[in-house]
Amino acid sequence: DTAVSQTPKYLVTQMGNDKSIKCEQNLGHDTMYWYKQDSKKFLKIMFSYNNKELIINETVPNRFSPKSPDKAHLNLHINSLELGDSAVYFCASSQDLTTGELFFGEGSRLTVL
């Protein structure tokens, strides 16, 4: 039973399209995150939610809109996709905001053509 699951695992799409990635955790954690990992493996925080409330919103274009319908789910919607959005997007969760112990999903590999 996967702790943090993301769908889809792979997306290939054209520039200008809109896409969504879904994430669910069954660990009972309060905090969830979206990270972006570029081609050089650099893992960068995008958003953090705690108890469904947005806590961190790093410098991310407003084409990216996260949504947390409940504590166990955090989705990411991307509008007007650009070539530079190609990356692996990781969802993660942690017990709460006082720990850096993150549990990651397997990633969603987005390719924009």
Add this chain to the structure above:
Amino acid sequence: QKEVEQDPGPLSVPEGAIVSLNCTYSNSAFQYFMWYRQYSRKGPELLMYTYSSGNKEDGRFTAQVDKSSKYISLFIRDSQPSDSATYLCAMSTSGGSYIPTFGRGTSLIVHP
């Protein structure tokens, strides 16, 4: 200068070797130090978690933190081909945001 610096490698060693992986950082407010392991096409998984300075050992893995030098290390003894992965260091502060800042990862290859 990035907050957390890590040599991307790759680092290639023979099976059985002792591996040393390192990170330097610039933010003296970092108090929590972590090492994550990421296999190809998988998400990172937490390997070691330490607070402040000192050593922590877990099986073949030892994490060291030297806050005075702003330098952390991960040692792997008796390295195995199954240790081949990317190792990411991460660190966070103790107040405000605990969200870890990651290094870019070092790719380790252990060949039989």
